[in-house]
Amino acid sequence: MHFDLTEEQALIKKMMRDFSEGEVAPGADERDRTKQFPADVFDKLTKLGVMGLPFPEQYGGGGADTISFAITVEELSRVCASTGITYSAHISLGGAPIHLFGTHEQKEKYLTPLCTGEYMGAFGLTEPNAGSDAGGTQTKANLHGDKWIISGSKCFITNASYAKNLSLTAVTDRTKGTNGISAFIVSTDAPGFTVINNYEKMGLHSSNTTELILQDVTVPKENLLGKEGHGYKQFLATLDGGRIGIGAMAVGIAQGAYEKSLQYAKERKQFGQSLSSFQAIQFKLADMAMHIExxxxxxxxxxxxxDKGRKFKKEAAMAKLFASEICMKACDQAVQIHGGYGYMKEYQVERFFRDAKLLEIGEGTSEVQRMVIARQIGC
Structure with a gap:
């Protein structure tokens, strides 16, 4: 057992730290204010060659490991969580289901353009009446000859405005419960497919969060993703990997909030000495550093x-749960350390605070993570 990054992982960390500091951080506050999607950042990430980082090289990917993916998400999120979640969803929700369950032909047609940055990856699971209860999916798909006809709606879908195709779930046999849910690859340009981008969010303002409306959308029979009736299981497996991305996001946001707090505490003088000389502030910073590590x-x-091909459901749930909750605490304490200035946008930690909350909700709430862990330990 050793805890050093490999040479490749260390190079990716340095590359992404430099890129994030130089290309992502400078416009983060303005994008948060205007809610502008970071399209220019993703054009540059495409040129950097990381849009398909953990996927096979034969489909245009980087052939890197999941740790490298987590490092990339962490470094982006350290300066801009909106960029971090956009990238994480592109890989772990947009590309992963196709990589895990797609045929060779589907991977060539739909995974390759994601890896080369032609468009963003997206994934449609959540519905107005099917959030934590993903088995309550109501979107339906009926087979007519050699085509599926899909009708229904999805909500809180990341990146869909910038996706040409996405994978989503629909019920193909209502008599079979969750075993009657299947997954499909659907073109966002298909007649009857509408993407609505009008959510007003607490945070993550420059990420793209949408509603999908499908009205008799026709999908070729060969666009079934994986096996019929296995969509629910496939998407839950996809979420296991996605939770690593959310955990990495949480670490990045917390790291960013901690670094700004440490710097401020050293520079800010009160009662004739720096804040960092007061034990009350030292303890806050010590707890933040410990939790992040x-x-x-x-x-x-x-x-x-x-990466080792071993079971990781429990560990992914634990990582996502712990990281998201300590991230929220770290951001809360970052605002507190900054005092009145922490409440002002100029000092950025209020943005980190607003952005962090989603991590306790998305890709399985903290309560759902505890349910997953409880099942995994035999309850």
């Missing part, structure tokens, strides 16, 4: 297990 180790372990 523990969370990062958990995220890397879950990623390592995934």
């Amino acid at each position: 523990l969370a990062r180790t958990m995220v890397y372990k879950a990623a390592w297990l995934k």
Whole structure:
């Protein structure tokens, strides 16, 4: 057992740290204010060659491991969580289902353009009446000859405005419960397919969060993803990997909030001395540093297990749960350390605070993570 990054992982960390500092951070506050999608950043990420980082080279990917993916998400999120979640969803929700369950032909047609950055990846699972209860899917798909006809709606879908195709779930046999849910690859340009981008969000303002409306959308029979009736299981497996991405996001946001707090505490003078000389502030910073280190180790372990082809459901849930909750605490304390200035947009930690909350909700709430862990330990 050793805890050093490989040479490749260390190079990716340095590359992404430099890129994030130079290309992502400068416009983060303005994008948060205007809610502008970071299209220029993703054009540059495409040129950097990381849009398909963990996918096979034969489909245009980078052939890297999941730890490298987590490092990339962490470094982006450290300066801009909107960029971090956009990238994480592109890989772990947009590309992963096609990589895991697609045929060779589907991967060539739909995974390759994601890896080469032609368009963003997206994934449609959540519905107005099927959130934590993903088995409550109501979107339906009926087979007519050699085509599926899909009708229904999805909500809170990341990246869909910038996706040409996406995977989603629909019920193909209502008599079979969750075993009657299947997955499909659907073109967002198909007649009857509408993407609505009008959510007003607490945070992550420059990420794209949409509603999908499908009205008798025709999908070729060969666009069934994986096996009929296995869509629910496939998407839950996809979420296991996605939770590593959310955990990495949480580590990145917390790291960014901690670094800004440490710097401020050293520079800010009150009662004739720096804030960092007061034990009350030292303890806050010590707790932040400790929690971030523990969370990062958990995220890397879950990623390592995934790369080894071993079971990682429990560890991914633990990493996502712990990292998201310590991230929220770290951002809360970052605002507190900054005092009144922490409440002002100029000092950025209020953006980190607003962005962090989603991580306790998306890709399985904290309550759902505890349910997953409880099942995995035999309850």
